[in-house]
Amino acid sequence: MRRLLRLTFRYLFLALLAWVLLSLLLVVPLKWINPPITMVMIDRWINNSSEDFKLRQTWLSWDEIPTHATLAVVASEDQLFPFHRGFDMNAIQQALRERERRGQLRGASTISQQVARNLYLWTSRSWIRKAIEAWFTLLIELTWSKQRILEVYLNIAEWGPGVFGIEEASLHHFGRPAAQLTPMQAALLASTLPSPLRYDPANPANHLRNRANWNLEQQRRLGGAQWLAPLNER
Template structure:
């Protein structure tokens, strides 16, 4: 009887794992071609607002690659992940630097790539558990295998949060500057990229000294990367 129970439990676990793998692969394949009109972060933010008794209005509009400003594409890569075209989802150089800095007593810094951020924003919840980190690695590997780099950046720009409840580049461009995502100037794009570390507290249209300084640095990095010709690597 005990052996039968163990076999059934093992069979159930294996079937669950197979089902999860199949479902996750299917979702990633689907989102390779289908516009993404929502994310787990949007769901989480909405649920948090309901729990707090202050319902949040989620603002989001999808725009395809051709309708996203080249300045914004380059600014986000320059700010967040300059080795984006060359790595396979994980920037080992930045991970090593982050580890060495924390080991030497420095402030723990993030080393997440655009691929990792896309994976966790689209599919996962907030938090720092080992389970979540494992799922993040799994989905990061999947999108790197199934999506081209251009698609990863396209989805990221369309689902990242730029202010409380403001998701995606189109909505952010209208929210801060009153223009469409394709009309953003280099300065506007650099300011949007500059607030990504703390989008609910920093403003792209009314940048404080820290945001403005970071946006200037981003524009310099954009030039160092070779301008929009850099995007041809994607």
């Protein structure tokens, strides 16, 4: 019996060690290497039956991404991004309380969590996925800079059928490169997240336009582009 227990613990330890090493191999190189594809892209490609469907992504470096587009996304998705270590505990607690009331698991994801999910995980919601997402989020926060997390997010976020990244989003919806986005257009794109397939930022409904105006006001309240300056050092 003792031998069986020792063997069991040994194999569990080796399995855990293998998982940690595999995770590090998946996460650490992307601190410098741009990911060629994500799990969300693979999911969309596999599950789309249209013959005309194709994945579109053009990578922009941090210096090529307009600051006002970056600010718009952070203002919309995760205003605590410069300060947390991957998790917004208040938002998580609110989501858990809402689940108790409604019986539904509402998202409370930070930008870091969305990067982990988009890169490595399947799209359906479950507690198992949340646990694995938390693990990858922790690794990303420990090994990448905040600037790198934002750079990756802005290049892999989904903004339409087969449309990934701020450059292709700008071209697809407004017919111009991201460098030419106006602040309002950037706010409209940011306001479609995290449900970009439901909205058309080029022809926004009133509630989307109102959300974009709210986004612009939040940007001013946060202090504008200067608010993001510390990310260049983190």
